[in-house]
Amino acid sequence: MFGLGVNRLGVPSGKSNPAGTPPPVFSGLAGLFASDETGFWYDPSDASTVFSDTSGTTAATLGGVVGRIEDKSGNGVHLTAGADNLRPSWGRSPESGARNFLENSNKLTTSDISDSGDGWVRSQFTGTNLTGTATSDDPPVGTGTVHKVACSSTSVIGIQQTQNYFVDENQVLSVYLKLTGEGSNECKGLLVTAGLNCQAFVRLDTETITLSGSSTSNVVSSSLTDVGDGWYRFVMCINQSGGTQPILFYFIDSSSTYYTFYSSTPSILIYRPQLEKGTSVTYAQETGLVASVGSANTAILDATEEGEDDKYFLYFDSTDVLSNSGHSIDTAALTLSAAVESHSDSGNYYIVALDTPTSSAAQSASLAVGMTSEEVRFRVDGSSDSAILTDTGYEAPFTKVLTGLHDISDPAFSAPSLYVNGSQVDSEMLDVGGTTYSASDPIYLGSSHSSATGLTAFKGRVYQVVGRGAWTSGSDLNSAITEMGDSAGLSL
Numbered sequence: 274m275f276g277l278g279v280n281r282l283g284v285p286s287g288k289s290n291p292a293g294t295p296p297p298v299f300s301g302l303a304g305l306f307a308s309d310e311t312g313f314w315y316d317p318s319d320a321s322t323v324f325s326d327t328s329g330t331t332a333a334t335l336g337g338v339v340g341r342i343e344d345k346s347g348n349g350v351h352l353t354a355g356a357d358n359l360r361p362s363w364g365r366s367p368e369s370g371a372r373n374f375l376e377n378s379n380k381l382t383t384s385d386i387s388d389s390g391d392g393w394v395r396s397q398f399t400g401t402n403l404t405g406t407a408t409s410d411d412p413p414v415g416t417g418t419v420h421k422v423a424c425s426s427t428s429v430i431g432i433q434q435t436q437n438y439f440v441d442e443n444q445v446l447s448v449y450l451k452l453t454g455e456g457s458n459e460c461k462g463l464l465v466t467a468g469l470n471c472q473a474f475v476r477l478d479t480e481t482i483t484l485s486g487s488s489t490s491n492v493v494s495s496s497l498t499d500v501g502d503g504w505y506r507f508v509m510c511i512n513q514s515g516g517t518q519p520i521l522f523y524f525i526d527s528s529s530t531y532y533t534f535y536s537s538t539p540s541i542l543i544y545r546p547q548l549e550k551g552t553s554v555t556y557a558q559e560t561g562l563v564a565s566v567g568s569a570n571t572a573i574l575d576a577t578e579e580g581e582d583d584k585y586f587l588y589f590d591s592t593d594v595l596s597n598s599g600h601s602i603d604t605a606a607l608t609l610s611a612a613v614e615s616h617s618d619s620g621n622y623y624i625v626a627l628d629t630p631t632s633s634a635a636q637s638a639s640l641a642v643g644m645t646s647e648e649v650r651f652r653v654d655g656s657s658d659s660a661i662l663t664d665t666g667y668e669a670p671f672t673k674v675l676t677g678l679h680d681i682s683d684p685a686f687s688a689p690s691l692y693v694n695g696s697q698v699d700s701e702m703l704d705v706g707g708t709t710y711s712a713s714d715p716i717y718l719g720s721s722h723s724s725a726t727g728l729t730a731f732k733g734r735v736y737q738v739v740g741r742g743a744w745t746s747g748s749d750l751n752s753a754i755t756e757m758g759d760s761a762g763l764s765l
Contacts, residue, residue, distance in 0.1 A: 301756045302739060304749075305608075306346045311601045311712065311742035312608075313350040315342050317735070318585035318760060323363055327353040333363045339587055342595060342718075346739075352595035352718055361593040361719060364734070365585050367578035368762035373547040373557035375434050375520065381405045381420035381543060386432055396433040396521060412544050413449050413504035415579045417558055421453075423540035431464075434520035439550065443493060445510045446520065447554045449544035451503045452477055460541060464523040469513060474529045477505050483529065488514075493552065504544075510552045520548065556580070584736065584762050586614070589719040591622070591732035600627050600716035604742035605682035605709045608750070609638055609651070612757040614672040614734040617644040622731040624675070625738050628654075628714040636707045637714065640675045642667070642731070651677030651691040655705025662691035664698035670733070674757045674765065680744055681707045695754045695765050710742070736761040 302314060317323060322343040323333040329341050329351070338360040344350040354360040377385065377392030382405045386393045410419040422432065452460060462476040470488040474481075475497060482495050493510040500506050524541065547557050556579040577583060587595075611624050621643040628637035641650040648665045662677070676692040690700040718738060720730035737757045745753060758765035 301752055305741050305753060311348055311603055312346050312740045313344045313348060314346040315738040316345055317587050335363055335365050339363045348601040350597050350601050352597050354595055359594050362588040364588050365583050366576055367581035368584060372549045372555055372576050375546055375548045378546050379559035382407055393432050393434060396431040413500045415556055419542050419544050421540045421542055431521055431523035441514055443512050443552050444550055445552055445554050446548050447508045448546040450505050450507060451542040453540050460524050461527045462525055464525050466521040473509060474525060475507050508554055586734035586736045588734055589731045591730050594720035594730055595718045597716050599713050601712050602710045602742040603712035606680045606744040607638055607710060608678055608741040608745040609640055610676040610739045610757060611640050612674045612736040612761040615642045615669050616733040617642060618669045619644050623720055624731045626717045636681055636710045640677055644669055649675055653679050653689045653705055655681060655707040657706030660689045660701045660703045660705055662689055662699040662701060664693055672761050674754050
């Protein structure tokens with residue numbers, strides 16, 4: 274294999290268009306099909322194209338399964354799942370990935386703090402005397418809802434999050450707090466668990482944090498910061514070893530003992546409670562789908578972050594696949610591109626395939642990752658030979674835009690080429706045989722076979738997929754790849 278005289282996102286030196294006719298001028302992915310080019314375009318960020326069933330009658334929900342995604346190219350190449358257990362999931366995340374692992378952290382109203390729990394449950398007291406109310410108070414930062422929690426009870430009171438801390442991983446718990454009102458025995462702060470056998474007494478009146486218990490070494494760092502207007506920002510990083518402990522907020526008095534609210538004493542305002550992996554906090558605001566902490570399902574956690582654009586994707590679990598019996602590309606030239614996040618650490622995984630890629634399988638092409646050999650691939654099969662283009666040195670997880678270009682009718686001029694994030698990494702002058710791709714051949718997303726039996730399927734996120742029955746080059750290709758990178762949070 275060898276490279277041609279090609280600049281970034283360009284075409285072979287001295288040539289402008291393999292077909293002899295300049296491609297239409299376009300801007301971004303929508304322009305790829307402006308002149309009725311054959312092909313397909315799948316965009317999980319367009320909710321109107323994502324369905325839970327194969328017939329396209331039931332809209333998909335974030336975190337739920339996808340039985341159908343519709344083609345936005347205008348060619349009608351809609352993909353469906355061959356069986357219920359092969360459906361990928363539809364997810365959304367901020368650019369930095371899943372952040373807030375507190376279930377329904379934006380819900381602290383009375384109806385949401387319950388005995389059975391919708392993220393938060395009453396802790397160590399009974400009855401319906403705990404009140405939680407969404408207030409009109411201005412938040413200390415950003416936008417969001419401030420919640421007031423109060424109670425009239427003679428028992429120890431608090432609220433408990435149903436999620437547990439991670440074990441043997443750094444995690445950071447953060448929350449904004451404010452006390453309101455006056456009283457002879459007013460609440461002074463919160464007692465917060467810091468993992469098994471460790472508690473933090475957070476006193477807002479004295480601006481102090483006191484650790485207690487036999488495992489205070491779990492606490493990596495903690496801080497309490499006055500952010501103005503009576504609000505405080507509490508942040509605590511821990512590394513919990515051994516068992517797990519639920520997130521607990523207990524109210525304490527000036528003696529740092531359990532405190533019970535009464536109707537004549539103050540309430541406490543709570544804003545943006547959140548638990549994140551790592552040692553630094555963001556402004557993750559809410560979670561919709563919540564998976565078990567530490568499980569693989571956190572890959573499809575639905576989280577939003579202030580200041581970050583939402584990233585939508587299909588999540589394939591190494592068995593899922595969507596397909597169509599025909600791909601519509603009936604030309605000699607092909608542009609195949611996918612913005613993906615690979616979670617695979619071994620095996621060989623197809624992302625998108627035209628027909629089933631095998632040696633001498635008529636006219637077929639595919640983008641794939643081979644994690645056993647730490648590589649990405651663009652494979653072209655013709656009637657007499659095949660070209661397998663690669664780039665190595667990839668360790669999962671990674672996020673890339675992979676693009677393959679090929680003109681099957683004129684390999685001496687337009688050799689198969691593989692681009693990663695818009696930069697050409699491999700090209701081969703090889704005549705694989707054939708004159709055009711066959712529109713009657715199937716297309717697969719997530720695998721090279723509709724049942725995935727005996728074959729490996731992609732594991733990870735698919736942000737965008739485009740197949741175009743034309744050679745795309747220069748600024749046109751640059752525009753398309755940049756837009757695909759944006760959908761995956763890449764700046765290309």
